[in-house]
Amino acid sequence: MTVIEKQTLIGKAIPKLDGPKKVTGEARYVQDIELPRMLFAKILRSSRVHARIVRIDTSAARKLPGVHAVITAADTPGVPLGHGKDNPPLKSDKVRSLRDEVAAVAAESEDIAERALSLIEVDYEDLPAVFDPNAALLDDAPVIHESHPDNIPFTYEYSQGDVGQGERDSDVVIEDKFTLHFVTHCCMGVSGAVAQFDADDNLTVYSQTQVPFLYKKDIAPIIDVPPEKIRVIQPSIGGGFGSKLDIYPFEPICILLARATRRPVKLTFTREEEFLASPTRQPVELTLRSGVKKDGTLTFRDVATVHDNGAYTSWGATTPFVIMQTISSLYRVPHCSYRTTVVYTNNPYSGSFRGFGNLQATFAVESHMDKLAEAVAMDPLAFRLQNAQQPGETTPQGMVFRSCGLAECLTTAAERSGFVEKHARYSRYGRGQNGQGGPVKRGVGIASLLHVGGGAKIYRSDGCGTMLKIDDYGHVTVLTGASEIGQGSETVIAQFVAEELGLPISSISVVNDDSELTPWDVGVHASRTTFIAGNSAQRAARKAREKLLAAAATKLELSAEELDLREGNVTRADTGEALLELPRLIRSLHFAKKSEVVMTAEYYEPPSVPQDKEFKGDVSASYAFGTQVVELEVDTETGVIRIVKVTAAHDVGRVINSLGIQGQIEGGVAMGMGYAISEHLLVDEGVIQNPCFRDYKLVTAPEMPEIDMHFIETLDPEGPSGAKGVGEAPAICIAAAVVNAVYNATGTRFDSLPLTPERVLRRLKNHA
Amino acid sequence: MTIEQYAAPETLDELTRLLSGGNALIFAGGTDVMPQTRAGARQFQPYLINASRVAGLRGISREGARIRIGALTTVTDILESNLLSEHVPVLVEAADCFASGQVRNTATLGGNLCNASPAADLAIPLLLVDAELELSSNDNGAPSRRVVPISDFFVAPGKTVLKPTEILTRVIFDAPPSGFRARFIKFGTRPALDIAVVSVGVAGATANMVFAITRVAFGAAAPTPIRGKKTEELLEGRLLVDDTILAASSAAQKDVSPISDVRGSAWYRRELVRTLTERALHDVA
Structure with missing residues (x-):
């Protein structure tokens, strides 16, 4: 009896599935998105590190030909964003850092928008500023947010055992102070977004977010659009490294300009702006x-x-x-x-x-x-x-x-x-x-x-959903909630699915860029995607495998345990002998008296617990x-x-x-x-x-x-x-x-x- | 300032006539002009003149003892020149430290000098060979030229002796004698795509059987690329033994007047001037 060794994809060196498109320039980044009648947005940022805003005059900017909208805080719902909900997308009372967003323009070109910014007059009244966190802790330090007179938004305390006892047990005790500096992500793809409202007030955002589902919930109050009316499309993302985990003012600004103008609006950063207005690693x-x-x-x-x-x-x-x-x-x-x-x-x-x-x-x-x-x-x-x-x-x-x-x-x-x-x-x-x-x-x-x-597990769920379908030629489409930000999750997810279904990697397409289609996921963080989305995809594929083997068993009058899926065929599990081509099996399901499609879904929730x-x-x-x-x-x-x-x-x-x-x-x-x-x-x-x-x-x-x-x-x-x-x-x-x-x-x-x-x-x- | 008129003349005559009206900004490779205007560090003028199509200003040639390099010669041209590799390898070494391949392909020798950065990489080897710069203009309809030594060309950061009506057309110097040895060390904080924190060049020749240093130059250590006169005096006619090298590298610190900026403090630049001078002298000794 000839036994054909089962091949595995796990552990192999698989070139990234999105590689050829990125290498040839075919991949579309947010910068490449162009929509009919699209306008271009620019943001006026603070010229002061800490100042009260006395007056903003946008009248000259509004009059500039080609300008379609100029917005300030007065044109926003006034809801702050960010993890601390302390950051209004446009600042009204005062600016607290040099990157602070004060006004924004949508115009027919970036040049016009930039000229319009230079026509906006802002009067500031400087306030004392503080740059050293230790100095900010002193009693007479300038107050940055009136809601926190002590300048302390958060404290954390943790302990285990008894440090006093540990010290008594020690033969040597050393103490040092370490000081860590500012660095930033330097994503090759600079920040940007394109926003568009349709006639029914449905919003489509072309976003670089690495958390598309939390994004809908978080951005909804800031732009006053219900989350169910928001569709997030993620064009290829030129690097995330965590920077796209939060929402920053430029996205609501872009969306608010799209609503103000009733036209699609694109907002992209220059490289200098990326350095000035992106988050940093925390000193x-x-x-x-x-x-x-x-x-x-x-x-x-x-x-x-x-x-x-x-x-x-x-x-x-x-x-x-x-x-x-x-x-x-x-x-x-x-x-x-x-x-x-x-x-x-x-x-x-x-x-x-x-x-x-x-x-x-x-x-x-x-x-x-x-x-x-x-x-x-x-x-x-x-x-x-x-x-x-x-x-x-x-x-x-x-x-x-x-x-x-x-x-x-x-x-x-x-x-x-x-x-x-x-x-x-x-x-x-x-x-x-x-x-x-x-x-x-x-x-x-x-x-x-x-x-x-x-x-x-920092949210109630740390899970990820997968939906999977196989067409009548044996091609598999995997819809995953997990975003691809360049880390290679698309390829790993395809590997897991191909492995379960005995198919080559080229038979798998992964859809991961449109919240209208893909099931829920927390997002890309905590080194979780291979683990969580991988488990989810693997389990969805196993369900499809079971369904296919059960159908094949009936057709071949064998038990499912005697069968396997290898290289596009239903085979004998023990010898690897091909018995039936997978596409034929699927077509026979479609054209049967009691027709069926092969579609499965899985939600994987890891067994971790919140702290x-x-x-x-x-x-x-x-x-x-x-x-x-x-x-x-x-x-x-x-x-x-x-x-x-x-x-x-x-x-x-x-x-x-x-x-x-x-x-x-x-x-x-x-x-x-x-x-x-x-x-x-x-x-x-x-x-x-x-x-x-x-x-x-x-x-x-x-x-x-x-x-x-x-x-x-x-x-x-x-x-x-x-x-x-x-x-x-x-x-x-x-x-x-x-x-x-x-x-x-x-x-x-x-x-x-x-x-x-x-x-x-x-x-x-x-x-x- | 908005650009009112753009011109891309094909002859030097045409270009100098355009220049004679003043109010013009010349660009060739554009690797300084474009980022500087974008960053607001340099203003456009009403006339923008693209010099890159002017015939006869690109190329490296030798006529007798004289080597002539056209101002439109790119850094890559210098890097790939057999003539320069043979006679002034130190210029090729400097080109090899220059920015990146993409920038070298378009950046020109003339542009690097006229931009007058204190850190200009190509200025240092040209100071070592006493290069002369040919400046061309149009004098009431007639072509006009003057020649200035490179050591007199730079005035201040971004400033040269060029008049608004002049353009740098050629760099000319004597092919160094046999026995000429030189070394260029550019110190950046990374090996490629960097602006010098400090650069040092030394050159010497053999006279009466003794190899002695004749020229020392520093980049990014003063408001302009400079000759190290005190160091040169100390080294004149002397054998490069350890004590002399040590004394020269201390003298080098007296030649320079560096500033502190994001790339390095004045203290650090002085330290580098000493260390790099010492290393350069050891290399040629």
Whole structure:
């Protein structure tokens, strides 16, 4: 008997399905949308960082030929937006930061709209401003929002165990303050939207949102349109990285202009505007006290942070949710306490950004892990392994690690990079103590990470819907709620479906860009899409598979258990022998006496639970781990850091698309490297000094180091085929590994970022 | 300012006649003019003159001891020139540090000099070879020319000795003698697509069996690209031994007067001037 081996798509390198369209320019981004009679919008922003608006005169702008509408706050429902609901789309009483939207114009061209902006007169009365969050906490500080006279929109407190006891148990206690800076997403596709009302007042928005269903609910009151009358179409999105998780004023402004003019309106940012008016990663000042016993056991962590919220509250204010996870649960620490004060300032405001607070937290925690190891004379790897989480652990914060590859990530990254030997050698020679001549010193550093890998139950549901149909030629259309923002979810979803139905990937189309068609999903965040939408798609496909096999069993007079779907055929399960072409089976269902279509639906809800009031609970269905080792050179005469090699071992549960994970790791390393050594949004008294790629230094191709990647497969019991999320993880721990490596090379430890050449040289030369 | 008239003359005569009326802005590759006008850093004039079609101003040639480079020669042309690679490789090295491939394909030598950025990459090697700049104009209907040494060309950031009626047409210099060695180091915070935080050039030749430095130049370290006169004096006729190099790199700090901006502080630029001068001198020693 000939047995045909079953082929699998899982774990293969599948090029992204949307790749050819993006490479050839065929993909349509919001910038490419053109509708008949479309107008173009521009926003007038504040020229002051903190001022009362005394008068706005739009009369000259309205008279300019080609201008169809000029709106100010008076033309809006006056409902504020954002996570804190403190940000009116157009400001009426006062402006609180330089990006503040004051008026907007719709005109027949962008040029006319821009000229109209220059004709709008605004009188301001300057108010005292504050840019340092610590200064904003003082009693006599200027008040940014009258609703919060103390300038504190949020505080967070978390504790486990008894930190006092932990301190008494410690042989060594260290304390440091870490300061993290402003960076921004730098999506290649700048922000924009197109809005159109039809004759029945139905609104269609071409939006870049990465949360299309929450978007409808959130934007409805701001524009005074019921959510059921809003259709969200998502053209190809040129990068999200969390920035499109919230609604920013430009979208309601675009929609309100469309309603005012009864014509389609398009609003797109310039690159400079993208820098000035996009959210940032939240600057954090973090004071960390840690203790350890002589034998290398961690005893406690005590953390206080001050977050610069900027002038308004977007998701940046909620990063403490993630920060406290790393503090409490990356390693086993019996006693922890954590306090955060989120403070309004007149700076740009922060949003959600890949890693969501975890880059800041991991930088501090993993810097301290190296310092503690040194204090008890242990190798940094051995020290981490001794305190590493293990599979089956329930952490004091309530997270359950059903799968956990941390120890394997640590040992793999260390072994493959030669970490232990190099670390010992460079610390002897690298500091120039023992004859290594020349100004360039080499160092190696290690850091690990914990991040949610199966969503995060911050809403009542963390679910995702899928609908699936098969046509009479065997082509499958999958309608998923999960948005594709460049992360590769479309391809992974197609893989899961193709695998269940025994079809080639080319037989699957994924529809994910139109809220009129697709079922509900929370949105792209929390590294959840492969896990949640993947589970949903896989289960929808299994239902279709069962239906097809049942129909085939009847037709072939065999039992369903004896049958399988492979390569477009119904086959014998044991031998793989093809018995019936799948399209023929489907057509026979359509043309039967009792006709049927093959359409299935699934709503997958993960078994995670919301955190309780003390921030405890198993908030994600799975947790991702990883370790990165960085080898670098420091030029001690110029301050230049050259990252030579990154060895990255990531617990991915199970590889679904190896090319996709590779892309996530490469992109994450580039983004994390930028955070560590080059990216810095310079904000001076509320004014961004470098709103261009010339002076905001993204990592470019020649700087990319060799990356040696290792996928650690822990087969998560809840993950689809064992997979867990990997979207955010690769960016999280590299900054900590870089500072640890710089210390290894030079003996100088940095507690703030980025390590730009000048900042490095200043420290090395002790120049203030 | 709105543009009232656009012209794309095909001869130098036509161009200089247009210029003689004043109120004109010339562009060639457009890689400075376009972003600067868009950012509001430079105003358009009533006349916008596209110089890129003028015949005879693009190309690299040698006539006897003289090397002539037309002002419309692109950075890519310089990069790919065998003549320049053979005689003044330091100019090719500078072209190799210049922006990105796309910018090099359209940016011109003339534009890089006339933009008069203190950080102009191509100015440094041309200072090292004492280049002369040919400026053309139209004097009451007759073509007119004058020649200025590059060290006198730059006046201030964005300002040169060019009159509103003049255009830079050629860069001319003697092919360096055999035994000429030079080095250009551009320091940016990344290896490509960057504006110099500081750049340093050194050049020297062998006389009486001794290799000695004759020219030193700095970019982004003063209001204009400059010669390092104090450093040159210190190095004149001296063997490049370690002590001399150290002394020269300290002298270099006295030649410069850097500012602080988003790309680097004055302190950092001084540090770089010393370190890069030392490294450049070691490289050619």
